[in-house]
Structure formats: C-alpha cells, structure tokens
Amino acid sequence: MSKKSRKKSSKTSSGSPTAKTKTAKTRASTQARSAKTQRTPASKSTGTIAKAGSHKAASKQLKSSKSASPPAAAKPGLAEGQKAPAFRLPRDGGDVVTLADYAGRKLVLFFYPRADTPGCTREAIDFTRLADAFAAAGTAVLGISADPLKAQEKFRDKHKLGVPLISDERHEMLEAYGAWGQKSMYGKSFLGILRTTILVGADGKVARVWRNVRVDGHADEVLEAARSL
Known part of the structure; x- marks a missing residue:
C-alpha cells in the first residue's frame, strides 16, 4: 500500500462517525462508574450516622421516661371513728x-x-x-x-x-x-x-x-x- 493510501485509510478510520460514537459512549460509561464509586461510601456513611443518632435519641428518651416514673402510691390512712384493723x-x-x-x-x-x-x-x-x-x-x-x-x-x-x-x-x-x-x-x-x-x-x-x-x-x-x- 502506498503512503498516500495509508494516510487516507488512517484518516478515514479515526474520523468516522462510528468510531467517534464508540469513544463518547466509553468515556460516558467510565465517568458514570467513577461518580457512582464516589457516591457509595458517602451514602453508606450517612446511613450509619443516622442510625447511631436515632439509637442515642431513643436511649435518652427511655432514661427520661424511667426516671420520671413516680413511686408507688401508699394506701390511704385511717380516719377517726373507723374500726381499728386487726393485726x-x-x-x-x-x-x-x-x-x-x-x-x-x-x-x-x-x-x-x-x-x-x-x-x-x-x-x-x-x-x-x-x-x-x-x-x-x-x-x-x-x-x-x-x-x-x-x-x-x-x-x-x-x-x-x-x-x-x-x-x-x-x-x-x-x-x-x-x-x-x-x-x-x-x-x-x-x-x-x-x-x-x-x-x-x-x-x-x-x-x-x-x-x-x-x-x-x-x-x-x-x-x-x-x-x-
């Protein structure tokens, strides 16, 4: 093949619409995978923090509820004129x-x-x-x-x-x-x-x-x- 023919073939191959489309798709796919990889750890980390925060809030609420419980009520006392209870x-x-x-x-x-x-x-x-x-x-x-x-x-x-x-x-x-x-x-x-x-x-x-x-x-x-x- 002559030098002139090789240059023409190379120019045709690299400059064809099909080649350009494939190159663009490959680049887009690579960028998408890179973005997904970057987002995933942040998402998991945020979920873990949310769960931990929720657990702490529940613990504080439980403690507050328990400490606020009043002691058991005592029985009412005797009144004058009532019969004295046996013992x-x-x-x-x-x-x-x-x-x-x-x-x-x-x-x-x-x-x-x-x-x-x-x-x-x-x-x-x-x-x-x-x-x-x-x-x-x-x-x-x-x-x-x-x-x-x-x-x-x-x-x-x-x-x-x-x-x-x-x-x-x-x-x-x-x-x-x-x-x-x-x-x-x-x-x-x-x-x-x-x-x-x-x-x-x-x-x-x-x-x-x-x-x-x-x-x-x-x-x-x-x-x-x-x-x-």
Missing part, C-alpha cells in the same frame, strides 16, 4: 401480739421509722417514762416499726424501754394503719414509715390520729387524750 405480729421477747388481746381496753399504737435512731429513741423513752400513767388511765401502749426482732430487742435493752415493741417487716400493719407512705430525703422520693400515732378506744374504734408526729411533748399529749376518753 397479729411478733413482739420483742418472742411472743405474738394481736388486737384482740386488748379488747375492751384503750390502746396507743406509735409507729416509728427505725429503732435506735435519735427521734425514735426519744419517743420510745418518753412513752416508757409515762407507762405507769397510761396504765392508770386504762391504756396499753405498743411501739411498731419494720425492724426485725433482734434489732427491736437490742433497742429495748440499750435504752431500758418498758413498752412492747412489734416487728412488722412485711409492712402489713403499717399499711393498714396508714403509717406507710411517700417520704423525701435529699431530693429523692421513696416509700417508708411515717411517724404516726393511733389511739384506739375501748370500743375498738379509732379515737385519735396523729400524723407527721413531732417527738417533743408528743407522749404527754397522747396521755391527755387517753385520759379524756
């Missing part, structure tokens, strides 16, 4: 005490939060000091808390207490007499023993109720109420 519980010394044991007699029930704490100790000592005066008024006195018997007996012996101490570890009597309810300390709410005193008349009905008791002078006030029945 049967162990007392210091190993005996069992029931409401029926005091039928026909006046009865003072003082509920205290915890044995051998300052306020509870002063209250128990005051009722012990007035034990003879209560007996003269035909009135028995019982102290009640959720402490186990060993703690009650240690409390009795340490302070030479002269009133029976009842152990209500299951809170049955405490709830029945409205001495179990919501309390707060250091900004936190919880259920516990509310310092309460109940005076039961000889007819078995609630004669007086003292709630949120202040210890100083309280035993003397209860004695006067018992004498007036």
Whole structure:
C-alpha cells in the first residue's frame, strides 16, 4: 500500500462517525462508574450516622421516661371513728401480739421509722417514762416499726424501754394503719414509715390520729387524750 493510501485509510478510520460514537459512549460509561464509586461510601456513611443518632435519641428518651416514673402510691390512712384493723405480729421477747388481746381496753399504737435512731429513741423513752400513767388511765401502749426482732430487742435493752415493741417487716400493719407512705430525703422520693400515732378506744374504734408526729411533748399529749376518753 502506498503512503498516500495509508494516510487516507488512517484518516478515514479515526474520523468516522462510528468510531467517534464508540469513544463518547466509553468515556460516558467510565465517568458514570467513577461518580457512582464516589457516591457509595458517602451514602453508606450517612446511613450509619443516622442510625447511631436515632439509637442515642431513643436511649435518652427511655432514661427520661424511667426516671420520671413516680413511686408507688401508699394506701390511704385511717380516719377517726373507723374500726381499728386487726393485726397479729411478733413482739420483742418472742411472743405474738394481736388486737384482740386488748379488747375492751384503750390502746396507743406509735409507729416509728427505725429503732435506735435519735427521734425514735426519744419517743420510745418518753412513752416508757409515762407507762405507769397510761396504765392508770386504762391504756396499753405498743411501739411498731419494720425492724426485725433482734434489732427491736437490742433497742429495748440499750435504752431500758418498758413498752412492747412489734416487728412488722412485711409492712402489713403499717399499711393498714396508714403509717406507710411517700417520704423525701435529699431530693429523692421513696416509700417508708411515717411517724404516726393511733389511739384506739375501748370500743375498738379509732379515737385519735396523729400524723407527721413531732417527738417533743408528743407522749404527754397522747396521755391527755387517753385520759379524756
């Protein structure tokens, strides 16, 4: 083939419409694949971040919902004139005490939060000091808390207490007499023993109720109420 013929053939081949079309398609395909490759990691990364953010939001919402739950409500307390609820519980010394044991007699029930704490100790000592005066008024006195018997007996012996101490570890009597309810300390709410005193008349009905008791002078006030029945 002559030089002139080869130049003409080369020019015809490279400059044909078919060759130009193929070259353009190839270039477009390459650009599309390159763009897709660049987009894919960004898309996956965005999806991962979205999922993580969603999980964190759900966790915060769950925590907030849990911490906002209020403590369980306590049973309403007794009102004056109602019949005193029956009870049967162990007392210091190993005996069992029931409401029926005091039928026909006046009865003072003082509920205290915890044995051998300052306020509870002063209250128990005051009722012990007035034990003879209560007996003269035909009135028995019982102290009640959720402490186990060993703690009650240690409390009795340490302070030479002269009133029976009842152990209500299951809170049955405490709830029945409205001495179990919501309390707060250091900004936190919880259920516990509310310092309460109940005076039961000889007819078995609630004669007086003292709630949120202040210890100083309280035993003397209860004695006067018992004498007036």
